Amino acid sequence: MTRPPDILCIGSVLWDMIGRAPSHMEKGADVPGRIIRLPGGVALNIAMTLARFGMRPALLSAVGRDAEGEELLQQCAGLGLETAHVYRSEDLPTDRYMAVEGANGLIAAIADAHSLEAAGAKILAPLGNGTFGTEALPYAGPVAIDGNLTAQLLEEIAHDPRLSRADLRIAPASPGKAERLMPFLRAERGALYVNLEEAGILCHQAFGSAAEAALGLVARGAARALVTDGGRPAADATADGVLTATPRQVLVTRVTGAGDTFMAAHIASEARGADRAAALARALDAAAQYVSGETPS
Template structure:
C-alpha cells in the first residue's frame, strides 16, 4: 500500500442503528418514528467528518469478515476513509451501536464493541510496518479498553503523535485516566464526562475544562449541549464560545463532528479562537440535520 493517510483514527468502526421519534418520549413509550442503519463508531465518524474537510484519514479498528463487515468497509471507502489497515477477524462479528432519540435528544444507547475489545492491540500492528514512525495526528476513542489506552499512552510507536482523545460516552470516561496521568493528548469531552474525570460536579463547561486541566491534562475542550463550549489549557487563558440556537434533528455523532472540525481548522493553521468557532458551528449544523462542510 503506497498511499499514506494524513490522520489515524483508532477505535470503533461499526454499524449505527438509530431510532428517532419526532416528539418527546416517556420511559416505555412505543411511538412512530424513523430507524436508520448507517456507518458509525467514534473513530469512523471522526474519519468520515475529516474526509469531508478534504483530509485523508485512515481507521485502525477491528471489523468482522461477515457480510456486515464487508459492507461497512466498502461504505467507509466510498465516504473517503482509508480502510486498508483494518484488523479483519474471521471469528468475530462486526460491532454495532443502537440508540433511541426523541425531539429532546438521546434517550438511551447500547454500544456493542466486543469485537474491538477482543482484538486488543492487534489493531496497532500497522504501526510496525506501513505506518511506522507515525508523527501526524491520532484520534483515540474510549471504546478501546483501559489496558490498550494505557499501552498507547506509553507506546514508543506513537511517542511523537499528536493525540486527540474522546471518551465515546460518560460510562467510558474513566478509561482515559492513563492518558491524563501520562500528560498525553488533547481531550474532547462533554460536561458529564469532564465531571467524571474531575471527580466532582461543575456548573458549566469552562469550570469543567479547567478542573480536568488541574488533574494533569494539558488541553481540554468541553461541550455542554446547547450551552457555552469551553477550551482550557495549562498555563493559558480559557476560551468560551456560545453555540447558535438550532432545532434538534439528531444528536448522535455531534461530538465527533466537533472534534473533526476543530482538528481540521488547526491543521489549516487557524488560531485557537477560530478553530473553536469552526468546531461549534459544525456540530450545531450537524445537530440541525446538515452536513458540514
C-alpha cells in the first residue's frame, strides 16, 4: 500500500521555460545561450526537492487537461510526487513561467499562473473531506504554500480551521507577490521564507542584513522568518531571537528555483529532527549546490 504523504505542497505546478546565457546581460541584450523546458512552479520545485530528500509530498494545485498538463503530471508522478488530488480544469490551460538568466543573475521573468488563480479555493477540496483531515480533526502535518495563490485565497488559508493545526511554511513566488503574504503576519502564523528584498517589501522599509530583516518581520507579527541574501549571511528569527549562517561561495550557474531549494531542504532537515542551526546550515548548503549546477540530495 502506498504510504500517505509527509507534506502538502499548495501552489503553482507549471512548465518553466528558462533561457540561460553564460555572458553578462543588460536590458535589450541579444546573446547566444540555451533554452530549456522543465517542470516548475514554486510548489512543484519545493515538492521535487523534498522528494529527493526522501519525503513524499502531495500536490494541491490546478493543472489543465491539455497535452502539456498530462505530460507535466506524468513527470511529477515519475518523480515520486502524489498528484491524485490536483484539480484538473476542463477549460483552463496549464500554467507557464518564463525567465531569462545571465552570468549576472536573473534578468527578467514572467509568471503566467492565471489558471491557478482562476481555480481558487477548488484546489483545497481535499482538505476537510477526509482525504487530509476533517472539519472536526484538521490536518496536522507540514504544509508548504506559495504566493502564486491569490491574495484572497492566502487570507482564507491563514484563518482556515481545516489547517488550524498545520505547520505552515510560506514563500512568496517573487518580490512582486511578496505583499500577498501579509495575512500570515496579521494572523501570526507560519514560517515565512523570503529574501532580503521581499522582507523589505513586507515591512515597507530597507534592511541592511538578513538578520535585521528577519527580526523586522517578527516585530511585524511573523511567528518565524527565514531570510536569505544571496551569498551573504542568512537568518532564522523567532520571538526568542535570531541566528545566522553564511553560505559557502560557489560559481553561480543558475538562480531560478534556488529559494525553493533552500526552503525544501530546510523543511526536510527539520522533519529529520535537525535543530535550527543545523537545518539552516543544511538548507544553505543545498541552495549552494543548486546554484552551482549540482543536484542537492
